[in-house]
Amino acid sequence: MIEQTNKKRIIALLIAVVIIVGALVTVKLGFNEDKKEENVVALVGGERITKDELYDFLVKANGQGALDSLIVNKIILLESKKQNIQISEDEIKEQIDKMVETIGGQEAYESALQYYGFSEDELRKDIEINLYLTKLLEPEIPITDEEMKDYFKENKDSFNxxxxxxxxxxxxxxxxxxxxxxxxxxxxxxxxxxxxxxxxxxxxxxxxxxxxxxxxxxxxxxxxxxxxxxxxxxxxxxxxxxxxxxxxxxxxxxEAKEANYEESKDKIKEILFQEKFQGAYDTWIQNKLEEYEIQTFL
Structure with missing residues (x-):
């Protein structure tokens, strides 16, 4: 299952994809090619629904939210390019493999993609954006040894x-x-x-x-x-x-095994990073939105 925290962003991106592709809806509804007219995406009782009507409806429904997501993604890509940040195919595959394992296997993973109307290519692009963002924010989220040791002492049982x-x-x-x-x-x-x-x-x-x-x-x-x-x-x-x-x-x-700090460090660092991530992201993206000249034409 795709994580609930990503659901709104996924839906927004999907809407953006539909806006861009437009006529894809007609394919899903199985309309006969010889009955389609230019700019018509559906016929209901002989009455036409046009691409322009579809576009206007989608923009009113969540156009600004979808556009905001695309703007943020573009900023992430531009900043990653500035800093020469690279994402490898292995890194993307590792994230997909973790997702498959967490969801409960390949079939459950494919069912989740189908449920959200998401292709694997679209998911891979979303994962790539998240990896870029993580690498961009790592310098903004310092985690000290003292913090990690304190966290381990307070939560040792959870690492057993x-x-x-x-x-x-x-x-x-x-x-x-x-x-x-x-x-x-x-x-x-x-x-x-x-x-x-x-x-x-x-x-x-x-x-x-x-x-x-x-x-x-x-x-x-x-x-x-x-x-x-x-x-x-x-x-x-x-x-x-x-x-x-x-x-x-x-x-x-x-076998059951009592946790020790050295073996738990990577997991602790990941937990602390995630705890600080949202605050760091909010500050970072606000600064970037002010830094970039952004024009919208909805």
Whole structure:
């Protein structure tokens, strides 16, 4: 799921894209090409809706907000160019990979893009802008060792490594099917391929049933107890829950571990940076808006 804090900006950018593209709406509505007239985006009972009407409506609805977002983005790009700031493809990919993991897999990620009407190219551009902005603001947000140590002392428990397992599962509706899958596994068939073939959990079936790492309290009791009782590489017998029957395979484990400051520094710095980010951004963008000559013609 795309973060709620980004929702308004994403919607504004989408509106701007629609304004620029204009006739894209006619494609989505599936109008016959030979019925389209120049400047007409829809026909309702024979009455025309024109591109100009669509444009005027969109501008009145959120035109200023969309334009403001585009102006801010342009300032960020101009300032990044001035400072010779570069964003690599690897940096963008890292952010997308984190998003996919947080959302719960590739399918959930693609569903989120579809829900917001966002293409991956548009998302990549948005991520790139955020990375530029982060690099621009880093010098404006100093974080001292003393601050980091104080934060660690006050929040040490939150950095402790809890016991976790990395597991995959195959979810089916009946015990009979679960036993059939278990039999195939015992004969050496691939867990990943069987998950793709049998699992009804569409959020991860095409990733071989991969659930990633999870701690206690994340899964239903029956599933959790079995997963934490298995050794690495072990596969369970069918486990019944309210969702159906699961075959669980444990891929890896992390033991509980008390946090230490040195290993937690990067995470603490990231947290403190985010806490200070909004205030620094508000000051920075206000200064830049006053610095640049900006003309608007809505």
């Amino acid at each position: 490594q809890m016991e976790e397992v990395k597991a995959s599962h195959i979810l089916v509706e009946t015990e009979e099917t679960a036993l059939e899958v278990k039999e195939k596994l015992s004969k050496g068939e691939s867990f990943e391929e069987l998950a793709k073939e049998y699992s009804t959990d569409t959020s991860n079936s095409q990733q071989g049933g991969d659930l990633g790492f999870f701690g206690r309290g994340r899964m239903v009791t029956e599933f959790e107890e079995t997963a934490f009782s298995l050794g690495i590489g072990e596969v369970s017998d069918p486990v019944k829950t309210d969702f159906g029957y699961h075959i669980i395979k444990v891929e890896d484990k992390k």
